[in-house]
Amino acid sequence: MIRVLIVDDHPIVRRGxxxxxADEYPDAxxxxxxxxxxxxxxxxxxxxxxxxxxINLPGPDGLALLQQSRRLHxxxxxxxxxxxxxxxFAVRSFxxxxxxxLGKNQASEELVTAAKRILSGGKYVTASLAERLADELxxxxxxxxxxxxxxxxxxxxxxxxxGRSIKEIAAALSLSEKTIGTYRARITxxxxxxxxxxxTRFAIRHGLAM
Numbered sequence: 001m002i003r004v005l006i007v008d009d010h011p012i013v014r015r016g017x018x019x020x021x022a023d024e025y026p027d028a029x030x031x032x033x034x035x036x037x038x039x040x041x042x043x044x045x046x047x048x049x050x051x052x053x054x055i056n057l058p059g060p061d062g063l064a065l066l067q068q069s070r071r072l073h074x075x076x077x078x079x080x081x082x083x084x085x086x087x088x089f090a091v092r093s094f095x096x097x098x099x100x101x102l103g104k105n106q107a108s109e110e111l112v113t114a115a116k117r118i119l120s121g122g123k124y125v126t127a128s129l130a131e132r133l134a135d136e137l138x139x140x141x142x143x144x145x146x147x148x149x150x151x152x153x154x155x156x157x158x159x160x161x162x163g164r165s166i167k168e169i170a171a172a173l174s175l176s177e178k179t180i181g182t183y184r185a186r187i188t189x190x191x192x193x194x195x196x197x198x199x200t201r202f203a204i205r206h207g208l209a210m
Contacts, residue, residue, distance in 0.1 A: 002119065003047065005031045007039040007065070008054040008081075013104070015082045016177060017052055017081070017111065031158075036060040036068075043069055048076050050119055055082040055089060056155060059174045063089075063096060063151035070097035077118045081107055085207035088146045088154075090129050101126030146206050148190045156183045160196060161203035 002025055006014045014032050021028060031048070033039035043051075051069065055062035058069045066078055077099035082089060089202045090101035099118045102110055114124035146154060159169045166184070193199050 001027045001050040003029045005042050005051040007033045007050045009034045009057055020111050036065040039065055044074050050074055051078045052081050053078050053099045055084055061151050062124055066096045079118055088206055153183050153187050157187050157203050158208040160199040
């Protein structure tokens with residue numbers, strides 16, 4: 001029997017992941033968390049054989065949670081399952097300790113394959129990501145424009161691109177409006193883009209407006 005923790009803020013997504021894995025592992029036990037606080041509580045309450053983790057979560061984002069979980073529970077492998085583009089987030093996820101990165105658009109076909117590989121002690125890496133990681137190790141990789149931004153800055157940028165105001169973003173992330181304003185200023189400084197229109201175009205081009 002395996003224990004799987006599913007961390008995603010959408011109930012339909014959690015149910016879908018559970019059904020996919022239950023077909024392959026009928027005796028599996030599943031836990032669910034809709035945000036980082038609930039996920040940390042679940043990590044602390046029992047041991048898990050595998051955790052599925054979305055990046056875009058209310059409160060602390062998934063990459064911050066990944067970093068915390070690896071520090072507190074290094075033996076629990078984490079598969080990041082995200083709608084964000086692999087080329088923008090996968091390498092960053094692996095550097096923070098992820099055991100695999102899977103796009104949500106591939107989850108129905110690849111989730112079981114990824115889970116099997118990770119549960120057997122390996123890592124799930126797509127062919128394109130393997131090439132990118134090889135370039136990273138050889139020093140040949142070019143830094144993507146979004147790699148200058150922190151995980152939280154990427155999250156705020158994506159919400160700006162969706163037309164949300166500073167107040168709305170602050171409420172969604174449980175942060176102060178001043179803090180969100182600071183993140184936006186950092187995004188502007190790092191990208192050189194000052195208007196919401198320019199930031200939105202940038203976010204759309206890099207698959208961050210979701």
